[in-house]
Amino acid sequence: MGKVQHAMRAAKLPHHALIPKPSAAPPPPPQPHGPRPANAKRSHGKPPRRAPRDASDPTAALAPVTSAPPPSEKRRPITTPAELSAAIRATVDDDVDAAASLALKAAPTIPLPAQSLALLLRRLALYRSVAAARDLLASLPYSASSPAPRPALLALADACCRRGDPREIGQLLPVLADHGVRADTHIYNSLMKGHCAAADPEGVLGVLRRMKDDGVDPDLVTYNTLVYGLARAGLVAKARTYLDAMAAAGHFPDVVTYTSLMNGMCVKGDALGALRLLDEMRAKGCEPNARTYNTLLMGLCKNRKLDKAVEVYRSMVGASMKLDPPAYATFIRALCRAGRVPDAYDVFDYGMESKSFPEVTAYTELESSLKWLRKLKE
């Protein structure tokens, strides 16, 4: 979870587009038709989780607060913490609000067990927003003197981080501070990653400043995320300074850092600089991995440095590295554009041979570039 990888980023990004939907809907007041569209939206946004419960959603939506699916359980007064936790667990899957209100109603007399609180907070943070979780915490009789149980807060932090929305995590930090839990590196890293995914370099730098203010030491993951975010946003020189500063702080730049910087340089158009970075990597002892080579290949092709790209390709073949589909496609297209069709076929063969991707992909890319080439000729 701490690794900054491009594929994961790309996979995370569309997920982002779905996730804010449930929180964008205002926390539905317990009206009969209120939760129903929220439930429908929720089921749309998180199909694997909601699918088995779709059948029960309409029944839950009808009367959210007063009678949750097993009405007989409700009538029994809840006296012990164990019963409370069981009841909460039973309802939290169907309707988080009902479970939260259960906790609230029982609060004065019965101590809420830590696991239920953790579960509630986690679900609230996932399906509603951090504000809702914070409200729950505020309404329960916790204060600075008798702080909320630490595992519950940590569960909240974890759920928030998994979601990755920078605003949410930003709201989380004061909540934690209120309850005396010190935000650690992991939370700040997730916050930074959220800003990266939102392509927000000032946000990323702001997080770094906050970390320093709070006295939390940035670690390797922080630096990697920092370099990645800055490089992606185009602030390559700044990323470079951080790369140099990393070693001074005691965290040595690794393959991931160099790859992110290389990516940024290629996007900016400085492909030769990226090549020099490769030499520097080797000199420092970081072995470039498949992702590095693919990034480099793609960057060189996009910047029209085909000869260098062929050199990199030869070294890849020599090291029998697998090709990445986008790098492969760009390379083939660049070769066809230069008119070197037999070389394109060779790359096609190598792609098939090394089994880097399914044959269908290899073939379709080849075919589309050739088609495009013919259109160009006409």
Place this chain on the structure above:
Amino acid sequence: MVLRRAAVESPKKVAALVDLVNLPTALRDFAGGRSQMSHLSFFLGVWSHIKNNNLQDPTNRNIVNCDEKLKTVLLGRSKVELSELPVLVKLHFPKVFKS
């Protein structure tokens, strides 16, 4: 650009390449007596035939001098350009319209 590439992997197009299709007689002897083949495997067969028999013109590797077997498949042409290869093979696998 990223979205366009994702669109290429649409299931219909992938299926069109990979489904087994009854081969017309002309292609059958090339395929070594098999009666069904997918578009993709046929293309790979043609390409490996070219490579194994060194049919590419040594001076200009872009051009392929077809031998008798290839001529039956590639519309009787004696010289074919590598860039035309997928197109010619595609002609044998027309799109089947689901009615």
